[in-house]
Amino acid sequence: MMKKIYSKFDKQSIPKLPQAQFKGKIETILSETEAEKAVDYLLKQDIIGFDTETKPIFKAGRQNEVALLQVSSNDICFLFRLNHIGMPKCILRLLSDSSNIKVGLSWHDDLRMLQRREKFEPGKFVELQEMACEYGIKDLSLQKLYANIFGEKISKAQRLSNWEADILTEPQKLYAATDAWACVMLYQELIRLKKEGYDLEVVPEPEVTIPKEEKPKKEKSTKENKKKDSKPKSSANKKRSASWRYKSKKKGTENKEVIPNE
Numbered sequence: 565m566m567k568k569i570y571s572k573f574d575k576q577s578i579p580k581l582p583q584a585q586f587k588g589k590i591e592t593i594l595s596e597t598e599a600e601k602a603v604d605y606l607l608k609q610d611i612i613g614f615d616t617e618t619k620p621i622f623k624a625g626r627q628n629e630v631a632l633l634q635v636s637s638n639d640i641c642f643l644f645r646l647n648h649i650g651m652p653k654c655i656l657r658l659l660s661d662s663s664n665i666k667v668g669l670s671w672h673d674d675l676r677m678l679q680r681r682e683k684f685e686p687g688k689f690v691e692l693q694e695m696a697c698e699y700g701i702k703d704l705s706l707q708k709l710y711a712n713i714f715g716e717k718i719s720k721a722q723r724l725s726n727w728e729a730d731i732l733t734e735p736q737k738l739y740a741a742t743d744a745w746a747c748v749m750l751y752q753e754l755i756r757l758k759k760e761g762y763d764l765e766v767v768p769e770p771e772v773t774i775p776k777e778e779k780p781k782k783e784k785s786t787k788e789n790k791k792k793d794s795k796p797k798s799s800a801n802k803k804r805s806a807s808w809r810y811k812s813k814k815k816g817t818e819n820k821e822v823i824p825n826e
Contacts, residue, residue: 567757568765569699569701569712569762569764570701572769573703573712573767575708582716584742592732593645593649596649600652603654607658607663608664611637611752612637614674614689615669615740615743615744616630616632617630617632619726630677631645631646631647632647636744637748638748641740643741645732650682651681656682660687662688666687667692667747675689692750695751695754718743720739721735722735722736722740
């Protein structure tokens with residue numbers, strides 16, 4: 565039976581899913597010597613996943629540099645603390661290499677941020693968002709994509725934590741490692757689905773209801789306005805109008821109504 569995947573994934577259903585976590589080994593890299601050994605190991609792997617973390621800023625107009633580069637294989641993840649060791653040559657070698665498959669999600673943004681720290685020519689990377697589009701998938705965030713493919717949720721609780729802290733907490737380490745490892749898992753599963761087939765369910769776009777424009781109120785006709793404006797005359801006005809009309813008391817003109825010329 566082919567696996568069913570969806571063109572769009574309902575965000576409201578994600579909290580109900582079982583949680584996915586990296587269960588391998590996590591190593592924090594705090595020196596150039598440690599970084600050299602880690603890079604040598606990673607370049608021997610067939611597939612490695614990448615991600616970065618940056619300390620959040622809650623004021624507009626500023627941006628911190630990348631604090632953490634996490635790179636994972638299937639069973640071990642290295643957390644390179646760039647705010648401590650910078651960008652040594654071994655890390656630039658890793659990022660510029662094209663000898664193995666390197667996978668990231670929205671990786672173009674991560675590369676741009678890394679190049680702010682140190683200029684380098686990036687090697688060949690697989691962009692998971694572009695890859696997923698070829699399968700008809702439209703929801704491309706890591707959380708939605710992982711839930712769609714595996715039916716599990718990735719926690720984002722540590723995303724806005726302090727990635728420049730002197731010592732990272734265990735939840736931070738696990739969060740960072742899971743994100744990089746998830747890229748490896750997604751790549752491998754998408755390749756498998758391409759070979760073995762899958763059932764894509766196209767989720768219809770929600771209908772957008774456009775509010776009806778209110779018809780402008782019709783202006784009242786001139787006759788209606790005249791009727792509205794015509795008010796009963798006061799007794800003073802009646803007397804004034806009556807003064808224009810009177811009976812002459814001259815002989816022979818009694819009972820004749822005379823209207824004076826204006």
